[in-house]
Structure formats: C-alpha cells, structure tokens
Amino acid sequence: MTTSSTDAPKVTPEALEALRADMLRFATLQLRDSHLAEDMVQDTLITALAKAEQFAGRASVKTWVFAILRNNVIDAIKLRSRTVSAGDYAAEGESLDSAFDHLFKANEHWTPAARPTDWGDPEDALREQQFWAVFDACLTRLPENTARVFMMREFLELDSHEICTTLSISMSNCHVILHRARNGLRRCLEANWFSGEAPAC
Amino acid sequence: MLSCKEVSYLLSEAQDRPLGVVERMQLELHLAMCKGCTNLRKQMVFLRGAIRRYPPARDDTPHER
Numbered sequence A: 001m002t003t004s005s006t007d008a009p010k011v012t013p014e015a016l017e018a019l020r021a022d023m024l025r026f027a028t029l030q031l032r033d034s035h036l037a038e039d040m041v042q043d044t045l046i047t048a049l050a051k052a053e054q055f056a057g058r059a060s061v062k063t064w065v066f067a068i069l070r071n072n073v074i075d076a077i078k079l080r081s082r083t084v085s086a087g088d089y090a091a092e093g094e095s096l097d098s099a100f101d102h103l104f105k106a107n108e109h110w111t112p113a114a115r116p117t118d119w120g121d122p123e124d125a126l127r128e129q130q131f132w133a134v135f136d137a138c139l140t141r142l143p144e145n146t147a148r149v150f151m152m153r154e155f156l157e158l159d160s161h162e163i164c165t166t167l168s169i170s171m172s173n174c175h176v177i178l179h180r181a182r183n184g185l186r187r188c189l190e191a192n193w194f195s196g197e198a199p200a201c
Numbered sequence B: 001m002l003s004c005k006e007v008s009y010l011l012s013e014a015q016d017r018p019l020g021v022v023e024r025m026q027l028e029l030h031l032a033m034c035k036g037c038t039n040l041r042k043q044m045v046f047l048r049g050a051i052r053r054y055p056p057a058r059d060d061t062p063h064e065r
Helices: A013-017 A020-031 A034-050 A061-081 A086-101 A129-141 A144-154 A160-167 A171-192 B004-013 B021-033 B035-052
Strands: none
Touching (some): A020 A034, A020 A061, A020 A129, A034 A061, A061 A144, A061 A160, A129 A144, A171 B004, A171 B035, B004 B035
C-alpha cells in the first residue's frame, strides 16, 4: 500500500487483462472483423498501460479504458466508411425496406400481424444474459454499412449531424438509414425474444 | 392524420433531432388513437435505453462473465 489513496482503483496489467473479453466483444460487434478487433484491443491495452499514470481514479478503470477503446473504434470506422457511397446504403437496405413496406396495408396502417406488440416490462430482459446474445445476433444480422451508422449513433453516441458529415451523406439519408436499422433490430428482437399477442388497434 | 408508416419514421427521427411543434402535435394525436404505434414508441425508447446499458461496455452490469 502506498501513502496515497489506499483503495482507489489502479490501472494494473491484471485489471486490464480482466477487461479483455468484454473489450473484444464490444470491438468485434462494432468492427465486424475479429482480427482487427483483436489488434485494436491489444493496442488499447498497451496504450492504457502506458498512460496508467494519467488515470485520475475519478471513473472506474473500465470506463476509462472503454473511452480509449471507443476513440480507437471511431477512428477505424471513419477510415473504413470512406469508401462507402450513398448508393451502397440504399442497395444493402433494399430487402429491409421491402420487408418494412410489407408491414403496412395500402393505407399505410399496420397489418394486424405486423402491428408492434407490447413488450411488457422489457427491463427484465436486460438482466438476462441470453437476451444480450440475441441482441448481438440481431445487430450482426443488419447489413454492414447500415449497422455501422446505427453503431455510431447509439453505441458511440455521435450526433446525427457528425455522422452525416463524417460519412458524407445527407441528413435525410442518415435518418432513413437509422430508421431502417432500428426497425430491423426491433423486428428481430420481437421475433426472437419478445413474443406477445398483437394488440387490437 | 399521419399514417402508421409516417409515425414510424417520426418516432425514429425523434431520437436524432428535436421534432417541430406541428410534428409533435400530429404524433401525439395519432398515438392517442393507435395502440400499435404506442407500442412502437415504447420499443424505440427501450432500444436506446438497452444499448446505453450494453453489459460488456458498462460497469454496473449485474452479471460479469
């Protein structure tokens, strides 16, 4: 024990190593490339250890390390999305869009079978490990570029203006892509996790 | 009167930009009468909340592997 704060969290190799599995799962989900994810986690751990003395102990070690990882992921995503054009998003979104259109009658109201169901108290699901496995699978099922936009918005918490600028797509296109992703994700969760009676509208 | 399809887009956009006064009124009017879209709103809110608590990235997770 040193004379300074005795029980403050410290950035030790052991503390970092304990985070590796979670970091790898997070990075793999974001990058869809297990080799790249592994390299990135390794780099992040090395960076974290090198900067250990900068860790102020205000946040937890995990929060601090994930902030570094998050920045690395954003840099990689920016690099990777440079070659994606607006047309690529539309092309890969076609089947999701057609599935979405089929949820509605000619008057654009829900068909009885497609009406969004009551998920009850979905908070319960968050405590179940199996739910998160389904969640990961549903995210992975989204088309790659669509998923990337969604991840930037929801996991990396960039605002939609920043996302549009980074990806060189229009604001309205950005909203269409995010809607496509959210709808795909919620339909997948509805089919694979939440099953309830369709409500009478 | 907005269609359910239009409401679906508005509910998503509400997570990315502030809706205008008219949009909000139209939305509330529709939701007051449509259970399906009311469920959809709850689902959208849930999705965002769930991701904010994605266990591998969060510290307060009740179940560390």
